[in-house]
Amino acid sequence: MAVTRTAVVTGASSGIGRAIALALAEDGCTTLVLQGRNRERLDEVAAEISGAHPSATVHTAQHDLTVEGISAFCEQTKGLCTEGVDVLVNNVGGVDPSAALPCESVTSEAYESMMHLNFKIPVLVLSGLSASLNEGGSVLFISSLNATSPEAGGGLYCAPKAAVNMYVKCAALDLAPKGIRVNSLSPGYCSTRFHDQLMPAEVRQVVETTGLAAANALKGMMTPEDVAASAVFLCSDRARMITGTDLLCDAGLGVNANAGTVLGLALS
Numbered sequence: 606m607a608v609t610r611t612a613v614v615t616g617a618s619s620g621i622g623r624a625i626a627l628a629l630a631e632d633g634c635t636t637l638v639l640q641g642r643n644r645e646r647l648d649e650v651a652a653e654i655s656g657a658h659p660s661a662t663v664h665t666a667q668h669d670l671t672v673e674g675i676s677a678f679c680e681q682t683k684g685l686c687t688e689g690v691d692v693l694v695n696n697v698g699g700v701d702p703s704a705a706l707p708c709e710s711v712t713s714e715a716y717e718s719m720m721h722l723n724f725k726i727p728v729l730v731l732s733g734l735s736a737s738l739n740e741g742g743s744v745l746f747i748s749s750l751n752a753t754s755p756e757a758g759g760g761l762y763c764a765p766k767a768a769v770n771m772y773v774k775c776a777a778l779d780l781a782p783k784g785i786r787v788n789s790l791s792p793g794y795c796s797t798r799f800h801d802q803l804m805p806a807e808v809r810q811v812v813e814t815t816g817l818a819a820a821n822a823l824k825g826m827m828t829p830e831d832v833a834a835s836a837v838f839l840c841s842d843r844a845r846m847i848t849g850t851d852l853l854c855d856a857g858l859g860v861n862a863n864a865g866t867v868l869g870l871a872l873s
Contacts (some may be wrong), residue, residue: 611636611739612692612840613682615670615730618646621747621792621836622696624829628837629692630654630661638682640666640697670697670726679733689739692840695727696747700762707758715761723765728772740784743840746773747832748789750855766791770851777849786848788839793855795827827856 612634616622618641626639627650637654641647644667651663664685668678682690699722704715727746738744751759752766770789777787835854838844 609636609688610634610691611638611686611689612694613638613640613686613690613734614694614696615640615678615726616697616747617641617650618643621795621829621832622694623650624833625694625696625836626650627654627657628830628833629694629840630658630663632837632841634692635660636662636664636686638664638666638685640668640670640678640682642667642669670730672725672729675726675729675733679730682734683737686737689742690734690737691739691742693731693734693738693742693744694747694836694840695730695745697726697730698723698747698749698766704761705758706761708760711761719761720765723762724768724772727769731776735780738780738783738785741842741845742785743844744776744780744785744787745836745839746770746787746789747836748773748791748851750791750793750853750858752789752791752851753853773851774849781848786844788844788848789851790832790836790839791851791853791855792832793827793853793858795829795832827854831856 610629610633612626612629614622614626614629614637617626617639622641623646626637630637639647639650641650644665647665647667651665654661654663666678666681666685668674668681670678701715701718704719706712706715731744746769748769749762749766751763752770755763770791773787773789780787832854835852839847839852
């Protein structure tokens, strides 16, 4: 990766976003803009990067990404990145446990909330920063295994992630004339604050010690750093001929025919 790379990472204060920000700095990005809502955690990530890479310039952008917040974030980022953006990682996303609803219980409020968080935000961030993307740059959307793997009661999360994967293909065509690549990365389960808040502690302990590690074809638990390694590859010149595609990083959970049985036994 070029020594003057500039990277922007949303949702960088914890979990996968934090790991990606650290990995991009390790891979040679010298200027980073890190977005998050929690000022304390955001500053901790910035300090960690600066401590390991004293020559790196790290900016923090504390914004709640409402429609107005997205606009403010993009304007701040453009002001900070006067020489353009080489890498944009759209990592923001997630699920409110109260929105884990079967189709007969879906409300307009839950629908709007989940579509905004998982689809509208990354779409509008790309739109707002597209003019700042440098030729030869890379855009990465963090999607999910659930974009292609349905779950009962998970429609409001699975559907916008599926939309992300198709949007990536269209955006790849839009930006190809500028030499800008657009891809998505779909993680399976890994231990993050996002996943932890969705599971009761006793269920999480069973899944992490017996169920999910056995359900993964590779028989091991993924970490945010595993996902970050794949993200860095897709954002780098090593993937210069890859665009409009989704990379599944799930330790083989999606291809293991016995995964459902193993998880069911673990949670019974």
